[in-house]
Amino acid sequence: MIKINSTLLLLFFALMITIGCKEKxxxxxxxxxxxxxxxxxxxxxxxxxPNIDALFADGVISTTTRTVMPSVTxxxxxxxxxxxxxxxxxxxxxxxxxxxxxxxxxxxDEEGYYPxxxxxxxxxxxxxxxxxxxxxxxxIKPFNKKYLDEINFEENDGYEQNYQAxxxxxxxxxxxxxxxxxYSVHADHAGHQHEWMSPEFIVAIEEIDVKIGEFVERLxxxxxxxxxxxxxxxxxxxxxxxxxxxxxxxxxxxxxxKGPRINKGIALKSPNSNANTAxxxxxxxxxxxxxxxxIGKVPSGIFEEK
Numbered sequence: 218m219i220k221i222n223s224t225l226l227l228l229f230f231a232l233m234i235t236i237g238c239k240e241k242x243x244x245x246x247x248x249x250x251x252x253x254x255x256x257x258x259x260x261x262x263x264x265x266x267p268n269i270d271a272l273f274a275d276g277v278i279s280t281t282t283r284t285v286m287p288s289v290t291x292x293x294x295x296x297x298x299x300x301x302x303x304x305x306x307x308x309x310x311x312x313x314x315x316x317x318x319x320x321x322x323x324x325x326d327e328e329g330y331y332p333x334x335x336x337x338x339x340x341x342x343x344x345x346x347x348x349x350x351x352x353x354x355x356x357i358k359p360f361n362k363k364y365l366d367e368i369n370f371e372e373n374d375g376y377e378q379n380y381q382a383x384x385x386x387x388x389x390x391x392x393x394x395x396x397x398x399x400y401s402v403h404a405d406h407a408g409h410q411h412e413w414m415s416p417e418f419i420v421a422i423e424e425i426d427v428k429i430g431e432f433v434e435r436l437x438x439x440x441x442x443x444x445x446x447x448x449x450x451x452x453x454x455x456x457x458x459x460x461x462x463x464x465x466x467x468x469x470x471x472x473x474x475k476g477p478r479i480n481k482g483i484a485l486k487s488p489n490s491n492a493n494t495a496x497x498x499x500x501x502x503x504x505x506x507x508x509x510x511x512i513g514k515v516p517s518g519i520f521e522e523k
Contacts, residue, residue: 243478244342245501246444247387247395250494252297253425254290254353255405257454259414261471264422268430269473272447276475277519279485284453285492288460288467290405293452293491295359298398299333300495300511306331308359315358323510330361332508334495338396339364341504345394348386350379353402374403376425380432388439394502399432401425405455413455413466446476446501450494480521487516 258280285296285303287310295301295308303309307320308331315329322331330336335347348367351357352374362368369382383399404421411417429449436442450473456466472489474497496513499505500520507513 244394244503245446245477247391247441248397248446248448248476248498248501249383249387250297250396250398250498251429251447251449252294252398252400253404253422253449253451254400254402255408255413255418255453255455255460256422256451256471257413257466258469258471259454259466260404260418260422263414264419264426266422266426268426268433269449272429272433273449273473273475275481276447276473277480277483277485279472279489279516280469281485282450282470282472282489282491284468284470285490286463286468288453288462290353290452291355291359294356294400295331296490296492296513297450297452297494298335298360299331300492300499300507300513301331302492302512305510305512306359311355313358324508326361328361328363331359332511333360333364334498335364335396336361337495337499337504337507338502341506342394342502345396345502346386346390348383348395348397350383350398351400351402352376352379353400353405356400356402374401374406376401376403376428380428384432384435384439387436387441391439391441396498396502405452408455408460409458412458413460444477446479447474448494448498449473450491452491474519478521479519483518485516485518487518489516 284293291311292303292308295306299306305323307322338345346366349365350369352371367386371378407418407421451470453460454466456464460467492513496515499507500515
């Protein structure tokens with residue numbers, strides 16, 4: 218009769234359990250997505266943005282990110298927040314309406330919306346809270362509001378109330394994971410009214426930089442800064458008083474990220490697209506099972522290697 222060493226048997230089973238179990242990705246505590254409409258690469262490079270610079274100094278910065286085509290507002294914000302391009306989500310212009318569009322999404326939820334990062338996050342993390350703050354009225358149209366716990370629209374290009382509302386939301390929900398989108402359109406409108414790279418356009422960027430600095434300081438005061446992941450991104454740049462074409466000024470945009478698990482103080486060398494943002498956010502929340510039609514992926518060089 219063969220005798221079995223009990224210690225070796227226990228070690229064998231422990232090894233099998235280790236091999237059979239995949240290590241779960243850590244879940245981000247909170248993710249804040251800062252959206253500045255019309256903030257092309259030229260504006261980022263020429264405006265004085267000390268607060269944005271300080272915030273992302275120990276993060277990853279891309280100055281070669283490309284918009285999806287067309288370089289228009291609604292298609293690009295939809296791509297940022299869904300992980301699909303216009304070919305997948307069907308949003309080709311700012312006149313898109315859920316009940317009046319030429320191309321249906323490749324995937325749809327029960328209400329007919331293309332799946333957003335808000336849906337994916339809430340489906341995978343039941344206690345996660347989401348918020349959407351904006352000041353361009355049409356922006357929210359492609360997103361199913363049932364996956365948003367808080368929504369606030371501010372009139373007349375204002376953003377002061379939205380920043381305060383976002384802070385209140387983060388403070389009151391600090392015990393659970395949160396995903397917050399905090400957007401402003403006023404730099405884009407300055408470009409349309411006065412031209413991209415005009416003094417008025419530069420001032421608009423510098424004004425939002427001040428507000429971001431104030432917001433970050435208040436997060437620090439509330440103890441909500443160190444374990445937060447921040448992203449800052451935009452939809453397009455501009456040339457003259459318009460955009461929508463394929464010039465470098467319109468198509469190349471900044472894209473920035475920092476926080477836990479993110480590489481420190483580097484320039485992103487990998488190709489990047491606005492369609493990648495949702496995939497990066499999904500990874501922050503430890504979500505690997507994303508919609509099959511999403512084309513977004515996580516560029517190499519953003520996350521620290523284990």
